[in-house]
Amino acid sequence: MFFMKMNKLLGMRFKETPADCQIASHIFMLRGGYIKNVGSGIFSLFTPAKRIAHKIENILREEMERVDGQEVMLPVVMPAFLWKESGRYEGVGNELVRFHDRNDVDMILGMTHEEAVVHLARDTAQSYINYPFMVYQIQTKFRDEPRARGGLIRVREFTMKDAYSFHTDEEDLEQYYERCHEAYERIFARVGIPEVISVKSDSGMMGGKIAHEFMLLTDIGEDALVICSQCDYRANMEAADCITKNEMQTESELDKTPTPNVKTIEELGKFFNVSFDKICKAVVYQKTMSGDFVIVFIRGDLDVNETKLRNYLKNEIHPAAETDLSGLQYGYIGPVNLAASATILFDNSLRDAFNLICGANEEGYHFKNFSINRDLKQTPLFGNFAKAREGGICPVCKKESLTIKKGIEVGNIFQLGTKYTKSMEMQYIDKDGAAKYPIMGCYGIGVGRLMASVCEVRHDKFGIIWPISIAPWQVHICAIRSDDQNVKNIADNLYECLISKGIEVIYDDRSVSAGVMFSDADLLGVPIRVIVSPKTYDRGVVEVTARDKSFSKDIEISDAGTFISSTIKSMLEIYRI
Numbered sequence: 001m002f003f004m005k006m007n008k009l010l011g012m013r014f015k016e017t018p019a020d021c022q023i024a025s026h027i028f029m030l031r032g033g034y035i036k037n038v039g040s041g042i043f044s045l046f047t048p049a050k051r052i053a054h055k056i057e058n059i060l061r062e063e064m065e066r067v068d069g070q071e072v073m074l075p076v077v078m079p080a081f082l083w084k085e086s087g088r089y090e091g092v093g094n095e096l097v098r099f100h101d102r103n104d105v106d107m108i109l110g111m112t113h114e115e116a117v118v119h120l121a122r123d124t125a126q127s128y129i130n131y132p133f134m135v136y137q138i139q140t141k142f143r144d145e146p147r148a149r150g151g152l153i154r155v156r157e158f159t160m161k162d163a164y165s166f167h168t169d170e171e172d173l174e175q176y177y178e179r180c181h182e183a184y185e186r187i188f189a190r191v192g193i194p195e196v197i198s199v200k201s202d203s204g205m206m207g208g209k210i211a212h213e214f215m216l217l218t219d220i221g222e223d224a225l226v227i228c229s230q231c232d233y234r235a236n237m238e239a240a241d242c243i244t245k246n247e248m249q250t251e252s253e254l255d256k257t258p259t260p261n262v263k264t265i266e267e268l269g270k271f272f273n274v275s276f277d278k279i280c281k282a283v284v285y286q287k288t289m290s291g292d293f294v295i296v297f298i299r300g301d302l303d304v305n306e307t308k309l310r311n312y313l314k315n316e317i318h319p320a321a322e323t324d325l326s327g328l329q330y331g332y333i334g335p336v337n338l339a340a341s342a343t344i345l346f347d348n349s350l351r352d353a354f355n356l357i358c359g360a361n362e363e364g365y366h367f368k369n370f371s372i373n374r375d376l377k378q379t380p381l382f383g384n385f386a387k388a389r390e391g392g393i394c395p396v397c398k399k400e401s402l403t404i405k406k407g408i409e410v411g412n413i414f415q416l417g418t419k420y421t422k423s424m425e426m427q428y429i430d431k432d433g434a435a436k437y438p439i440m441g442c443y444g445i446g447v448g449r450l451m452a453s454v455c456e457v458r459h460d461k462f463g464i465i466w467p468i469s470i471a472p473w474q475v476h477i478c479a480i481r482s483d484d485q486n487v488k489n490i491a492d493n494l495y496e497c498l499i500s501k502g503i504e505v506i507y508d509d510r511s512v513s514a515g516v517m518f519s520d521a522d523l524l525g526v527p528i529r530v531i532v533s534p535k536t537y538d539r540g541v542v543e544v545t546a547r548d549k550s551f552s553k554d555i556e557i558s559d560a561g562t563f564i565s566s567t568i569k570s571m572l573e574i575y576r577i
Helices: 023-030 048-066 081-086 114-121 171-188 265-272 306-313 417-425 447-458 487-502 516-524 534-539 558-574
Strands: 001-005 035-040 042-045 068-071 077-079 096-099 105-111 135-144 156-167 197-200 210-217 223-228 235-237 254-260 280-287 293-299 318-320 342-347 357-359 363-370 402-417 439-446 475-479 505-508 527-531 540-546 552-556
Touching: 001 042, 001 197, 001 487, 023 035, 023 096, 023 447, 023 540, 042 048, 048 068, 048 156, 048 171, 048 318, 048 447, 048 552, 068 223, 077 081, 081 105, 081 357, 081 417, 114 135, 114 156, 114 417, 114 439, 156 447, 156 516, 171 210, 171 402, 171 439, 197 223, 280 357, 293 306, 306 318, 306 342, 402 417, 417 439, 439 552, 447 516, 475 516, 487 505, 487 527, 487 534, 487 558, 527 534, 527 558, 534 540, 540 558, 552 558
Parallel strands: 001 505, 068 135, 197 235, 293 342, 475 505, 475 527
Antiparallel strands: 035 042, 077 105, 096 105, 135 156, 156 439, 197 210, 210 402, 223 235, 223 402, 254 363, 280 293, 280 318, 357 363, 402 439, 527 540, 540 552
């Protein structure tokens, strides 16, 4: 329904900030009657939110079909054997909901659909002439997210557009990947957040080598982004390189020094009167499945990037609990004469490092003047295990120009390679008659999170300011003093006029105060507001204003329909890309 009266609209609008709500989108979507909480991370959508979601979905469909996508529908519930084929049934944690049906068959709730789409295509795309192709869906998913928060920003049940492309060679995938990257840029511009940026990211449980996330910069974001202020380098913290340099020094003699009750980096820095970058820090983990210990030695001013470490080890990890069973002297762990049974790794920040403070593996002692190339007997296993930091060296332009920003992930794209087609034995016959595995790409956008993200950056203190491309309605008529017959007649006639022009309009002719009416209109965030009142009637006009306060005009009553129609057309042009 593209027209409606406010007195028929289900849902309540109110002034009070709901308890346990801390971010704008959650506050305004509850206050404005958009969503209702059902359980942790599970929401029902009222009509305004459903209309916005529908418009976002239409934009997604249009852009996916511009890049030759075919819409399909994959199941929400899947037999577990598909995920067992790919190896993810056991590999994914409790986020994946597993259950048995009445026949005691292992089943899962879909949190992502790589397995289902390979199952869909593997018996039908059997010849090279079927390639390339892309299929997409807009479907409900469930992820048992342990940290549901922020309304629709982080949920457990969600609607998502996910697309999967299949190719016969890497070059074709790379070309199509770039087409999808451009399509995503158009999508975010069309929904009203053109400021979204893409960053290099970690592929995580999805697999594959190349991945990008699309981020909306905002202080409420959970993701840390590493951005160079001097060049185009941008990466998620999980994937960002940490570049360091150690100045050449004259080596001093290794010196074992008593350090009673001095264990932490802060205590060592104070005790030896050195900055943290002159300390070799030990960070201890355990592999989750085996319990085996992993020790990462890293410069004292840096932190371990656990995602990088996890990817290097190809194992889940967790910080180790201090226990005598480890054989480690906690607070005094160092690389010299370390006899513990553990995987020993060194961060690149320690390459060619001189004269460091490090543990002596003995209660109450540290070494001074540790130089890794001189004092380490075994060949160190170096790797990129550190988190990037503010003011760090950019991997591209080599300037000390990195900044750390927060962002909300509103989309992602992955080059998956053959991870799923190989594990699930999807093959095609090439033109030379050989059986080969297709190469896949994956492209996702969450509908609800995108809606909430727009709200996060498009609001004022009174409510949401929806871009006209996704607004629940285009025009909001406020008939102040609808008990005045002149006001009622003008508002009714304008309502019918706009409906006849195919304009999406919501009409408020309730017997409430102007303050209540305007407050509700602010919360609904409709782009164009038309005010009809005894004062405007006396002047022979209606007042037409923009929700974003970009204009406010008195328009003669007879010209109102034409003016509003023309204004909507001009506003929509901004979003036609």
